Amino acid sequence: MALLSKSCVYGIRAVILMAIKGNAEFMSIKDIAEDLNLSAHFLTKILQQLTQEGLLYSHRGPKGGVKFSRPAKEIKLIEIVAAIDGLELFEECALGLHGCGTATPCPLHEKWAEHKVVLRTLFETEDLEKLAANVQDAGLRLRTLSQLDIIEFNKNKKK
């Protein structure tokens, strides 16, 4: 199990790229998808969720695309996660016993409750501008490794 769904990861990569490129004009989803080596159709659906949540403005037609509805500096990573994966990760019990924590907490309750706060704070602290700056400063990558590298990686991986 990964921490975030693939949709969510793709969405995060896309908004970081958008933050790098600046928010002056609309950026076409097709271009973003090409930069990130993702399916444009799939990314469209994902970014639609961000648009519906009011995080992005979208605009059709030539010169259209998406842009942030607020400055990237004000958009926290958790907002992206919330729009795509929901807040379950930060709010639900580690043992999947929904509705717990009040009357009948589960064995891990204390430890996990404490930890959820740390995790949530991590995602609430990072804003898109900062992440974008990191990427540029350190010359980090947003694309996936080449297919070859992934195959190699999977061979060495447990399961």
Place this chain on the structure above:
Amino acid sequence: MALLSKSCVYGIRAVILMAIKGNAEFMSIKDIAEDLNLSAHFLTKILQQLTQEGLLYSHRGPKGGVKFSRPAKEIKLIEIVAAIDGLELFEECALGLHGCGTATPCPLHEKWAEHKVVLRTLFETEDLEKLAANVQDAGLRLRTLSQLDIIEFNKNKKK
């Protein structure tokens, strides 16, 4: 996204129940499943993974079932997670960029790398005996809520 897969959660609940019941004799999977209100067939498959990893001994026939291969006190929660979900959660990048962290770390790298250690330590610290003791001391539950409660819960939930 949940932190752990359902299989993993079911597996954890099962071994905690086993730790509560003691390790003197084999405990039938069917009985465990009934106690936890799970499908016996499904739980069988899950516990098979623990048997294959050497965490449990299994024994067929009347009086058969499963039992720990080591004292519950020595089995850490992370071993259960590793056998069912793998260690991806504790070892992979939050942005899903496999093989990262070395040459070309991603934007979240530092924060997440630091956090992964905390998360991993949490799961490495808890042993089954301790969890079982918690459950008993506090009268906590391992079963899910009634179907009715779950439906009610889902209605109130975001998505």
Place this chain on the structure above:
DNA sequence: AGTATTGAGGACTCTTTTATCCTAAATTAA
């Protein structure tokens, strides 16, 4: 030996996630 019990394991179904494809609607520019 025979029978009931219980885990092993394969086949299959259902659901959710991930991904692709196609059409429609909005918009720009010529």
Place this chain on the structure above:
DNA sequence: TTAATTTAGGATAAAAGAGTCCTCAATACT
């Protein structure tokens, strides 16, 4: 007005996760 571009959104397919069912093998007990 026409043509090209680009998001919206539905239909569909492929893959993975979750769950069910059936048969086989091992074992205990009579």
